[in-house]
Amino acid sequence: MMKQKIIALIITSLCVLSAHAQIKYAIPKQDIEKAVRSVANNIIDETSFKIINNETGETFAESDNLPVAKEFVLNPYNVWKYKIGVLNISMLKMGEILNDESYTNYAIRNVSFAFDHDNYFKKKYDAGLCKSEGMLRKFRMTSLDDCGAMGAGIMAVYETEPQQRYLDYLNKAADYIMNEEFRLEDGVFCRDRPYKMTIWGDDLYMSVPFLARMGELTKEDKYFDEAANQVILFNKYLWDPQVRLFFHCWYNDIQQNGVAHWSRCNGWMMLAQIELLDRLPTDHPKREELIQLLTQQIVGLSRYQNETGLWHQLLDRNDTYLETSSTAMFTYAIAKAINEGWLDARYGDIAFRGWEGLSSKIRTDGQVAGICKGTGLNSTTHFYMIRPTPLNDIHGLGPVLLAGSELIKLIDYLDAIEK
Secondary structure: HHHHHHHHHHHHHHHHHHHHHHHHHHHHHHHHHHOOOOOOOOHHOOOOOOOEEEEOOEOOOOOOOOOOOOOEEEEEOOOOOOHHHHHHHHHHHHHHOOOHHHHOOOOOHHHHHHHHOHHHHHHHHHHHOOOOOOOOOHHHOHHHHHHHHHHHHHHHHHHOOOOOOHHHHHHHHHHHHHHHOOOOOOEOEEEEEOOEEEEEEHHHOOOHHHHHHHHHOOHHHHHHHHHHHHHHHHHHEEOOHHHOOOOEEEEEEOOOOOOEEEEHHHHHHHHHHHHHHOOOOOOOOOHHHHHHHHHHHHHHHHHHOOOOOOOEOEOOOOOEEEEEEHHHHHHHHHHHHHHHHOHHHHHHHHHHHHHHHOOEEEEOOEEEEEOOOOOOOOHHHHHHHOOOOOOOOHHHHHHHHHHHHHHHHHHHHHHHHHO
């Protein structure tokens, strides 16, 4: 009898400990929803959908009669840049998960706005008056940055609002990525800067999500095959098996990796793999290999998560600041991988801890702190260590919305498998 009581006590204690562990990480859905809505609503409030005279502050809804002059610019949320492509996709996901058309309509309107003023901004581009933060990248299309992530966002909207002008752009971008982008001899994408034929880890996101969505749209295997091949090749060049992280770059001219395991680069690469697996046919011959590569990265990253739930700017350097955008990317990707059955649910704690860290960076007014600004390559770790973190930098806003939205789904998923 005493032995049975002891066993019962041990079982009860273990159940209590398990319950406490679950409570520790089971963040209420309403808290997550409140946080992501505050971020998204602040974005909506700050987006003008107008052309702005940068000298006078006057705004214009129409562009037909505007002079072609350098002072006419765009609101930061309406520019043509990869971070806006991510933001548009994240708003669509929020609209779907929260069943709220205001977020869906934001993405639809933002993409439409980018095309509504084509005539005006093409004139500015031809006159050499388009700034890089305006519409320059829409017309020049000379890098993956110009068309990949924005193209993925357009394609996501095209599924809801199919318009010929969007399809024309998507076909043009697909032709550029498949046939014109710089590559090494084995076919891996690279850039001609800052040194010739340099592989940037960021470019996996600037290409693969677009290709995966193009494969889904056209039903052509060549896009899926190209995307899968790029993931495998990027792993070949950038994976560091000693620390189980990705380097930011590979300098092909000197056959050497860069110095930094930069967090957001690792985030971009993880997001790219998630986007591909989400659309890759279940019978694709590379599918299992891709799942293994994703799992390898997630397990490697888990060793570097700070006690706050955040990850460092340089993942393997605890003397660098805790960074928000990469944490959001990792949190989203891990939650998504569990929800889709690619990753065991036991890794959910990593995602919940990630959200704990992220929530500490979301202010009551919906602005987000701790986001590293846009970052290029450098041969010193010091360069990465001192990168500024402007309040509400757009690079991190889309990922934060993705992370929160997917965690809401993860809570439902975990509740379902426990029953």
